[in-house]
Amino acid sequence: MTTVSADTGAAQQSTDDRAVITLRGVEKYFPIKEGALQRVVGHVRAVDGVSFEVRPGETLGLVGESGCGKTTLGRCISGLATPTGGEIYFRLSDSDAALLDEIDSIPESELTAEQRKEAARIDRHHGIHQLSGRAWRTYRRNCQVVFQDSFSSLNPRQLVKDIVGRPLRVYKESSGQDLTEKVVSLLESVGLGRQHLYRYPHQFSGGQRQRISIARALALDPEFIVLDEPTSALDVSVQAQILNLLHDLQKERGLTYLFISHDLGVVRLMSDRIAVMYLGKIAEHGTSNELFEDTRHPYTDALLAANPDISAEKSEMRGLHGTVPDPANPPEGCRFHTRCPVATPACGWEVDDAVAWLQTNETLLAGLTDVERRSNFDATLVFGDAATAGAVGDAMRNGDMPAPMKAALDDVSTDETKVHIRFSPVEPVELEDIGGGHLTACVLYTSRGTG
Amino acid sequence: MTVRADTSRELATRPLVASVRDLRVHFEAKAGRVHAVDGVSFEIRDGETLGLVGETGCGKSVTARSFIRLVPTPPGIYAGGEIDFWSTVARRTGVGPIDLLEIPHKEMLAIRGDRIAMIFQDPGKALNPALSIRSQMAEVFYQHRSEEILMSLGPDVPWIIRRAARQQSNSFESILLKMPPWRAKAAGLRKKVDELVAHALTETQIANPRKIMDSYPHELSGGMKQRVLIAQALACHPDLLIADEPTTALDVTIQARILELIAELQERLETSVLYISHDLSLVKEICDRVAVMYAGRIVETGTTEEIFSNPAHPYTRGLMAAVPSATHQRGKLAAIDGTVPELVDPPPSCRFNGRCPYAVDICRTVDPSDIDLGGGHEVACFIYETSLDSSVRPTRERRTS
Numbered sequence: 001m002t003t004v005s006a007d008t009g010a011a012q013q014s015t016d017d018r019a020v021i022t023l024r025g026v027e028k029y030f031p032i033k034e035g036a037l038q039r040v041v042g043h044v045r046a047v048d049g050v051s052f053e054v055r056p057g058e059t060l061g062l063v064g065e066s067g068c069g070k071t072t073l074g075r076c077i078s079g080l081a082t083p084t085g086g087e088i089y090f091r092l093s094d095s096d097a098a099l100l101d102e103i104d105s106i107p108e109s110e111l112t113a114e115q116r117k118e119a120a121r122i123d124r125h126h127g128i129h130q131l132s133g134r135a136w137r138t139y140r141r142n143c144q145v146v147f148q149d150s151f152s153s154l155n156p157r158q159l160v161k162d163i164v165g166r167p168l169r170v171y172k173e174s175s176g177q178d179l180t181e182k183v184v185s186l187l188e189s190v191g192l193g194r195q196h197l198y199r200y201p202h203q204f205s206g207g208q209r210q211r212i213s214i215a216r217a218l219a220l221d222p223e224f225i226v227l228d229e230p231t232s233a234l235d236v237s238v239q240a241q242i243l244n245l246l247h248d249l250q251k252e253r254g255l256t257y258l259f260i261s262h263d264l265g266v267v268r269l270m271s272d273r274i275a276v277m278y279l280g281k282i283a284e285h286g287t288s289n290e291l292f293e294d295t296r297h298p299y300t301d302a303l304l305a306a307n308p309d310i311s312a313e314k315s316e317m318r319g320l321h322g323t324v325p326d327p328a329n330p331p332e333g334c335r336f337h338t339r340c341p342v343a344t345p346a347c348g349w350e351v352d353d354a355v356a357w358l359q360t361n362e363t364l365l366a367g368l369t370d371v372e373r374r375s376n377f378d379a380t381l382v383f384g385d386a387a388t389a390g391a392v393g394d395a396m397r398n399g400d401m402p403a404p405m406k407a408a409l410d411d412v413s414t415d416e417t418k419v420h421i422r423f424s425p426v427e428p429v430e431l432e433d434i435g436g437g438h439l440t441a442c443v444l445y446t447s448r449g450t451g
Numbered sequence: 452m453t454v455r456a457d458t459s460r461e462l463a464t465r466p467l468v469a470s471v472r473d474l475r476v477h478f479e480a481k482a483g484r485v486h487a488v489d490g491v492s493f494e495i496r497d498g499e500t501l502g503l504v505g506e507t508g509c510g511k512s513v514t515a516r517s518f519i520r521l522v523p524t525p526p527g528i529y530a531g532g533e534i535d536f537w538s539t540v541a542r543r544t545g546v547g548p549i550d551l552l553e554i555p556h557k558e559m560l561a562i563r564g565d566r567i568a569m570i571f572q573d574p575g576k577a578l579n580p581a582l583s584i585r586s587q588m589a590e591v592f593y594q595h596r597s598e599e600i601l602m603s604l605g606p607d608v609p610w611i612i613r614r615a616a617r618q619q620s621n622s623f624e625s626i627l628l629k630m631p632p633w634r635a636k637a638a639g640l641r642k643k644v645d646e647l648v649a650h651a652l653t654e655t656q657i658a659n660p661r662k663i664m665d666s667y668p669h670e671l672s673g674g675m676k677q678r679v680l681i682a683q684a685l686a687c688h689p690d691l692l693i694a695d696e697p698t699t700a701l702d703v704t705i706q707a708r709i710l711e712l713i714a715e716l717q718e719r720l721e722t723s724v725l726y727i728s729h730d731l732s733l734v735k736e737i738c739d740r741v742a743v744m745y746a747g748r749i750v751e752t753g754t755t756e757e758i759f760s761n762p763a764h765p766y767t768r769g770l771m772a773a774v775p776s777a778t779h780q781r782g783k784l785a786a787i788d789g790t791v792p793e794l795v796d797p798p799p800s801c802r803f804n805g806r807c808p809y810a811v812d813i814c815r816t817v818d819p820s821d822i823d824l825g826g827g828h829e830v831a832c833f834i835y836e837t838s839l840d841s842s843v844r845p846t847r848e849r850r851t852s
Contacts, residue, residue, distance in 0.1 A: 065702040205790055206507075235506035235729060240773035240786035247783050262702070265732075265775035269784065292777060304777060306707035310732035310759075311776040317736055319708030323672045360658050 018093040019053035020224050020256045021077060021143075022126075024100065026050045027085030028072050032328060044328045046072040048280035049086065051431070053097075054224070059250065059257040061271030061288070063264060063303070067324055069280040070260050071148075071228055077258065078145045078226045082129055089126040090139050096122050141171055144217035148229035150209035154201040160187070160212055161197045167219040186215040189252075190245060207238035214245065224256045231266065243269060264307045268292060276300050279327055279335040282431055286438035296440040299336045332376050333426040334443060345407035346443050348426040351379040353405055354396070364392050377423040389417045396421065462739060462754070463827055465496040466542055467535075468691055468723045469518070474532035476513050476522055483795040487513045489747035490532070492821075495691065497542075500717065500724040502738030502755070504731055506770075508791060510747040511727050515693045518551060518725070519563045538566045538690050565595040568684035572696040574676035578668040584679055585664040588648040591686045596647070603643050604636060612636050651686040652679070655712060674705035681712065688720050695727045710737055731774050735759050740827070743767050746802035747794055752821075753828035763830040765807045801833070809834060809845040 027050075029043035046069040054060045064070045075081040077088055092100075103111065103119050111119075123130050128139050147153040154163055165183045168174050174182055184194050190211040201209055210230060217225050227246065231239040243266065249255060259270045267274055268288050275285040276299060284297035295301050305318040322339045325331050331338050333348010338356070340347065351373060358365045358381075367388030372380040383389040393414035395401060401409075411422040431439045432446040440446065476488040488510040495501050505511045516522050518534060535548035551559070551567075571577040579587055592600065601608055612633060630637070645664070652660035655678040668676055677697060684692060694713065698706035714737060717724055728734050734741055735755060742752045743764065751764040762768045772785035789806040801807070804814040811833075819831040834845050 065704065207790065236731070236773045237506060237770060237787040238790070240775075240784040241788070243775070244783045244786055263775070264703075264777045265779065268777055269775040269779050269781060272781065288781060302704055306703040307777055308730065308732040308736045309776050309778065310735055310771065310774045311778050317707040317710060319706070319711060320704035321708075323674065323705075365659075 017095070018091055019055050019089075019097070020091065021258070022053040022089040022092040022097060023051050023077070023086070024089065024104075025086035026073065026076060026083045026088060028069070028076055028081060029084045042328050045280050045330060046327060047076065047083070048330070050277075050280075050282055051086075052275055052282065052285060053092075054256055054258060056223070056256055057250075057254050058272040059259050059270055061267035061274040062258060062260045062277060063262065063267050063274060064277035065262060065303075065324060067327070068277045069327070070277050073277070074145070074226045074228045074258065074260050078143055079128060079140060080145070087123065087127045087129065089122070090128050090131075090143070092122070092126045096126065137171075141167070141220040142223045143226065144220070144222045144224070145226045145228060146210070146213045146217050146230045148232055150201075150206060150213050150233070153213060154209060156201055159198050159200060160192075163201070163212060164215045164219060167216065171220060173220070182219075183215075186219055187212075189218065189249070190215045191241075205238075206234050207241060210234065210242055211245065214242075214249070218249065218253070221253070222255070224258070226258045226260070228260045229262070232261065232263065239266070246270070264303060265309070276303070279324060279330055281335055281441065282439070283336065283442070284438075284440045285431065286436075286440075290436070290438045294438075296434060296438065296445045297336075297442045298340050298342050298444070302339075302341070332428070334429040334441065336442075342444065343402075343404045344443060345404045345424075346426060347404065347408075348429070349405045349408035349423050350376045351421065351423070352376070354379075354381075354401075354421055357401060357405065358392070361395075364388060364395065367392075375425075377425045379421060381419045381421065383417045383419070386417050389414055389419050393419050462496055462499055465498065467494055467537055467548075468497050469495045469537070469725075470535045470548070471514070472533050472535070474514065474517060474534060475530040476510070476517055477528045477530045479526045479528065480795065486747050486794050486797055488517070489794075489797070491744070491747070491749050492532075493742050493749060493752060495723050495725060498717075498721050498723055499739045500714075500726055500737060502734035502741040503725060503727045503744060504729065504734050504741060504770075505744035506729055506791065508746075508794075509744045511744050512695055514744070515569070515695050515725060515727050518691070518693055519567050519569060520551065520559055521569075536562075536567070536691070538562075561595070564591055564684075564689075565687045566689055567691045567693065568687070568689040569693040569695065570677075570680050570684050570697045573700050574673055574680050575668070575700070577680055578676060580668050583665055583667055584652075584671075585645070585648055588651060588664070588679070588683055588686065589644045591683055592644055592647050595687050600640065600643050600647075604639050608636060609633055612640060647686075651682045654685065654716065655679075655682040657682070673701050674709065677701060677705075677709055678712070681709070681716070685716055685720060685722070689722060691725065692717070692722045693725045693727070696729065698733070699729075706733075713737075731771060732776070743770070746792055746797075748802055748831065750803065750832070751828075751830045753824075754826070757826060757828045761828075763824060763828065763835065764803075764832050765809055765834075766803045769806075801831070807845075809847060811843065811845040813839070813843050814845060 026047055028047040029045050031040045032042045032044060033039065034041045050073060052060065062070045062073065072081065076083045099118055100122060103115050131139055161180065161183050164186055165179050168179055168182060183197065187193055187196055192208065192211055201212065204212065231242050234242060250257060259267060261267050271288050273287050274291045276283045276297065278299050283299045284291060291300060295304065302320050306320065308317055320339050325338055331348060331352065332350045337343045337347035337349065338353060351371065355371060358368060367383040367385060368381060369384050370382040372382065381392065383392065393412055396409065396412045408423050409421060410424050411420065413420045429441050429443055431441045433439050434445050472492050474488055474491045478485040478487055491514055493501065503511045503514065513522055529552050534551040536551050537548045541548065601613060648664055649660045652663060657663050657678055671679065698709050701709060726734065726738055738755050740752065740754050741758045742749050743766065745766050751758065751767050758767065762771055769787040773787060775784060787806055792802060792805055799818045800816060801814040801819045804810040807814065813833055819833050821829045821831050822835045823829050824835065833839060834847060836844060
């Protein structure tokens with residue numbers, strides 16, 4: 001235990017000028033394999049360039065719908081998955097972060113030897129996937145996870161004493177009677193007691209099992225805990241107990257949380273700052289109050305509008321059209337434009353959107369035989385007969401195609417059974433600071449939309 | 452949602468669709484008899500949405516399933532009570548209600564999916580992965596609309612097609628298509644069913660229903676699958692729709708769309724809805740009346756406005772305080788301490804006594820009865836039992852540990 005306190009003590013000295021976790025352009029692509037040779041035919045971009053930092057003692061909330069990559073990101077941070085791009089830094093000081101910013105802004109070939117050396121030093125000391133064995137152990141013990149499903153995250157064949165005592169054993173913190181006493185004090189800190197030591201997980205209710213998970217996460221006195229939907233499997237009354245417990249523990253022990261959830265109410269209650277994720281990217285990032293009172297992204301707006309709220313006087317829940325696009329082939333420009341109620345022509349309309357629009361019209365779609373793509377913005381639609389092609393061309397020029405999509409169309413020309421369409425190419429929309437650390441990736445609010 | 456505007460008085464004068472009286476459903480377990488539903492009574496009136504709220508294991512799903520007798524027996528036992536049901540026809544002709552727990556199995560089959568339909572929680576599990584959407588939807592029509600389908604084929608329908616239609620067999624229908632003498636008629640049958648299916652799917656705002664019909668469940672998203680299930684449930688325009696947490700497995704943005712759809716269809720088809728949920732904030736949005744369940748009993752019933760503006764039962768109050776809302780600032784919630792009690796052979800008592808901050812001796816020894824607070828607001832709590840002497844009655848002011 002002495003080593004731990006010395007360790008955290010050293011850390012505490014410089015907590016003000018460093019972040020606990022810093023993400024810089026983190027990417028996690030999963031390969032899609034096909035055929036007998038398992039050839040890689042594409043990638044599912046689960047996390048696609050995410051950057052943020054978590055400061056000591058704060059809670060960062062990560063919200064998003066299922067499949068947006070929030071859990072994958074949590075796994076990357078906790079070291080359970082290795083990012084395919086970017087890096088996650090542990091205890092990166094502000095001066096080092098500024099240095100990395102500077103290095104990143106210079107093209108690779110123009111870096112001086114000194115700068116390269118500096119970058120390598122930072123990576124070696126702070127980049128969690130390049131840490132040496134010893135530093136890696138320090139990181140692992142300081143970054144713990146509480147998983148969503150307490151059924152599958154607790155070994156059904158182990159006693160509570162073994163489950164909670166396991167990290168202490170692995171890190172050779174204690175053994176024998178001392179271990180038992182430590183486990184008891186951990187259990188007491190999460191509202192359980194000595195009587196629960198020699199029981200199996202199945203003898204507990206869902207809320208109690210989640211308490212055991214939390215006790216296990218606390219065993220090594222970590223600095224940072226990733227909470228991956230810790231209460232989504234629980235009833236409201238139990239959820240409130242667990243949230244209060246997490247709140248108290250954070251105050252007592254000065255913990256830093258990454259709180260992953262799909263429930264806006266829970267996230268608001270728990271977080272100082274919130275990042276909203278959509279399809280592998282951060283859509284909006286700001287303090288809780290900013291995000292809820294002064295929303296600057298239509299996706300956050302949509303989430304808020306769809307969230308039933310018990311304290312609201314009378315609200316009409318509004319949903320979103322369509323479904324989340326395929327992360328293996330994410331939309332161009334702003335990823336949300338396919339479902340956005342306030343989309344503009346500058347949001348990244350592309351060939352896929354035109355095809356998706358055709359799908360809403362049975363007769364027009366039936367005639368479509370082939371799509372010859374030159375790029376995502378430029379393609380030829382081939383139809384079975386000239387009449388349908390003509391009808392599609394007309395519909396695109398002056399029919400019921402959504403106005404922003406129509407405005408983004410540079411060129412439509414009909415040639416017998418073929419319709420050539422070309423959209424104006426658009427760069428991906430990146431997060432941009434719109435003042436006071438409030439970031440958004442929406443062209444309506446950033447310089448690109450106004451400029 | 453439009454029905455919400457009606458006053459409670461207007462709701463109370465509407466004809467009854469279903470009336471549950473003292474329903475008891477028990478389960479035989481090793482440890483004893485589990486009283487999963489223990490004396491539940493409520494009414495559903497024409498065109499209203501009744502929300503049944505409660506936490507996991509409070510018996511809300513078992514109550515719902517009892518309506519169409521889907522509780523497996525054994526281990527389940529319908530230990531008492533009755534569920535009276537008035538179909539539209541019964542109401543028009545003035546015939547009395549039928550007791551859903553007493554009618555023979557064959558009659559139950561005719562009611563399930565036709566007069567009373569159910570939407571289940573997990574759309575992924577409720578659809579058969581091996582059958583196309585078309586054949587799963589067609590089943591409903593073969594089951595309940597075979598006469599109508601036969602009529603549309605004209606007078607000279609061969610007996611074998613009649614049999615096919617009555618036997619509700621999909622495979623038989625496809626074999627028929629291959630038999631030359633009846634091919635034309637069978638094709639007509641198929642076309643008619645396709646039409647019915649496509650129409651039912653269109654009602655749930657599915658774009659391109661013909662394409663969806665030929666797909667299999669795994670090809671559809673969760674929201675789409677739930678739409679198919681809703682189409683299936685509402686295909687025969689039931690008098691009562693039971694929705695058992697239909698949106699729990701869906702994302703919030705999809706959930707809002709599905710709820711909009713249910714509300715819109717309910718209004719158009721004049722269906723009554725029993726909406727089961729654990730989510731108070733959701734129930735507040737969509738229901739006309741709410742019944743709060745705890746440990747196999749209903750602790751409080753009333754109109755949505757009444758329940759949410761003036762909750763009476765300590766459990767309802769605790770539950771509402773425990774729901775985090777998007778307007779909450781960072782901080783702590785008021786949680787209910789303790790856990791749900793075991794329901795194995797429970798003694799007579801208020802089931803909430805172990806977690807109730809106001810509990811006194813009487814709460815631990817006597818079953819509370821429903822007390823009318825006026826305006827259809829009923830609560831089962833001794834705090835409101837004015838006939839009791841004040842020394843034995845719990846009060847909200849006095850906290851006892």
